[in-house]
């Protein structure tokens with residue numbers, strides 16, 4: 084067990100070393116947010132719902148580092164929970180959208196022409212609906228729950244991922260080494276998994292990172308409108324929404340979550356963007 | 361000012377991945393007088409283009425001119441600011457790139473693009489610019505100079521675009537024009553027209569030229585003086601005839617030698633075949649192959665044919681060369697033989713066994729015996745795999761070798777293609793072009809094939825590296841008893857490795873003959889055109905060819921209708937009324953050749969070693 088873990092770690096490191104600097108930085112940044120999402124709430128000094136102070140919208144202090152919110156709850160603790168929900172919901176929905184998007188995108192390359200046509204029409208149809216509108220419709224119909232959110236966002240971002248991966252796979256499928264594999268008589272699955280997929284990873288990782296950023300933005304939008312994550316749960320968007328009155332006092336309760344949100348999205352965007360020389 | 365161009369102690373550095381700097385050009389000094397053409401010669405990576413760009417005050421992304429003085433037409437290029445550089449480029453100096461096809465915007469007419477520099481630099485009002493463009497089109501010997509500008513880039517051939525690009529470079533009447541490998545992507549037949557057009561314009565307008573190339577034969581035709589570069593430094597410089605005839609440095613001697621590849625010593629040796637008492641055994645036989653696309657007619661034949669009625673066979677242990685212009689269907693022929701592009705009609709037989717058109721329907725054994733080594737080594741090796749993994753996969757797939765046995769065999773293959781074992785753990789992007797082509801070869805050999813299809817395996821390589829690959833191929837073929845199809849547009853390479861030659865034109869085989877007989881005896885008119893178009897390393901050759909051709913020039917005729925001869929529009933000896941309508945019969949010649957032409961055998965053009973001195 085220990086051996087295989089070490090082996091996996093070594094292989095992971097070797098893989099990261101071969102990546103372009105853009106996806107590599109993004110990967111490191113994502114890992115950082117994951118650690119916060121998983122470990123953060125365990126370190127939180129207070130329960131997220133606990134009212135700890137009579138002073139609402141308090142500023143930075145030794146007792147409450149990031150001050151308190153509109154009900155006098157510890158903002159630091161709530162923020163750690165909010166990061167967890169935002170990161171986990173968006174991760175799951177991105178896994179969903181990109182998992183299916185990539186699978187279908189590659190399948191469309193390898194399968195018959197009409198499969199590809201039907202898929203293409205379907206995805207174009209999905210793509211033409213504005214994402215916020217689509218999310219509002221689904222949530223109005225299915226109710227506001229975390230699984231519904233994940234699923235909705237997964238569906239919304241699938242067509243984009245499908246398109247990217249199909250375009251990539253199509254281009255690589257033209258390469259002469261794929262031709263050489265076919266001339267040898269390799270099976271379709273081998274060609275997809277071993278010849279095409281490894282050459283897609285760099286660009287695909289960038290694409291996945293971008294879709295994660297979109298998901299964070301959409302989720303925060305929804306929560307800010309009161310249609311996303313519902314109390315007692317909390318994410319970055321709902322944190323901003325519930326403390327929006329603190330804006331007039333310049334309270335940390337509204338400023339800090341906004342900054343964290345910006346750090347998360349802009350940071351990832353920057354890391355990914357740098358891959359252009 | 362005595363010199364139009366004078367460069368002193370030029371240094372250019374590039375940034376490495378880790379932030380350090382590497383010298384790309386080191387202490388280069390050169391000069392050119394007004395009206396002179398100076399050639400920059402060297403293999404790829406020797407810094408030719410970098411120096412040419414530095415003359416225009418330009419360094420590629422990641423590079424920096426780090427020292428030296430560059431003076432062009434009295435301007436100090438290295439001291440100009442961005443604004444000065446902008447007006448300097450285009451007005452005083454302009455650039456003709458290697459691949460004109462990708463340099464034009466497909467959405468605009470050529471006229472708009474050609475006169476653009478004149479308008480952008482305010483040198484001419486629009487009307488005068490248009491008039492001058494037409495004048496230049498005429499000087500460049502472009503067809504229909506008055507109307508060609510109204511066309512779009514995709515409607516012209518590569519050679520025509522290259523000349524248009526030169527017209528665009530000349531429209532501002534610059535004093536210096538930089539040509540960067542302007543004919544490398546062209547066929548020999550087109551290359552002649554383009555070279556002649558360039559040369560005439562330069563001479564008539566007294567323009568100073570910088571000509572970047574790796575082809576010494578081209579240098580001999582166009583350049584007054586040559587600078588040979590190696591690893592970013594000047595290796596040798598002098599007057600062209602002097603440098604070519606009496607190279608002083610070993611490297612230049614090597615370059616010159618690479619242009620004189622030894623002709624393959626054995627030819628088909630009839631004595632051996634006669635002694636064994638049997639007719640030479642064909643390995644691969646293609647009969648009446650048709651490959652095409654588009655609507656399919658009642659007989660199952662496609663409307664547009666890339667290959668049309670190909671009959672060829674490869675003799676066991678021999679190399680069949682396929683030569684022809686770009687787009688004549690050479691690669692398609694290889695792909696059809698390998699089953700990657702199923703023919704619409706005809707049969708592919710391998711040692712008597714009929715092979716399925718589609719590779720998926722062939723048996724593993726059939727696939728193993730025919731291996732293809734493709735044109736572009738950059739694309740043919742999966743960049744995500746190590747060299748070892750690439751070879752081991754083939755060994756496992758065909759021979760079920762695994763683990764240590766496979767590794768040992770893969771290392772042995774590296775030995776065979778003369779690569780160090782250190783390459784085993786590297787990935788293709790970390791290899792040079794020549795090394796990649798060797799790995800490519802090793803992968804084909806890993807299957808232990810009987811026939812190897814080599815598609816332009818040296819097209820992307822420098823002459824020196826290419827010569828090494830050809831030698832390797834020739835040796836392997838002999839020691840392993842392989843049969844080969846060798847596809848190329850390079851007659852030197854063809855003669856160095858082939859026993860028999862098939863000349864392909866517009867999807868038809870117009871001639872087959874022994875490689876040894878290629879330079880003499882009666883041939884198809886197209887073969888003669890090809891052979892006489894290969895530049896020779898003799899100054900003055902271009903003049904002779906141009907003089908000959910203009911004397912024999914035939915008025916243009918419409919292309920073949922229906923079954924006519926594919927060469928009819930360019931043939932000077934065509935028989936009016938017959939050649940454009942009737943498919944030419946295949947006639948056997950005295951020395952074992954087969955020629956598809958309407959001319960009676962006695963009237964076919966005869967090549968003598970004297971008038972085509974590739975042998976020299």
Ligand SMILES: Nc1ncnc2c1ncn2[C@@H]1O[C@H](COP(=O)(O)OP(=O)(O)OP(=O)(O)O)[C@@H](O)[C@H]1O
Nearest residue numbers: 653666684685686687688689690691692693816849
């Ligand atoms: N699927 C296709 N559809 C349409 N045209 C095609 C197709 N495949 C090939 N062609 C055309 O067929 C012709 C022959 O192509 P091929 O690649 O065999 O040329 P080639 O002789 O190898 O040229 P080069 O020397 O440039 O490699 C070209 O004009 C090409 O554009």
Ligand code: SF4
Nearest residue numbers: 925931934939957958
């Ligand atoms: S058949 Fe006619 S056109 Fe064709 S090469 Fe012979 S003479 Fe020329």
Ligand SMILES: [Mg+2]
Nearest residue numbers: 690691735816
């Ligand atoms: Mg080709």
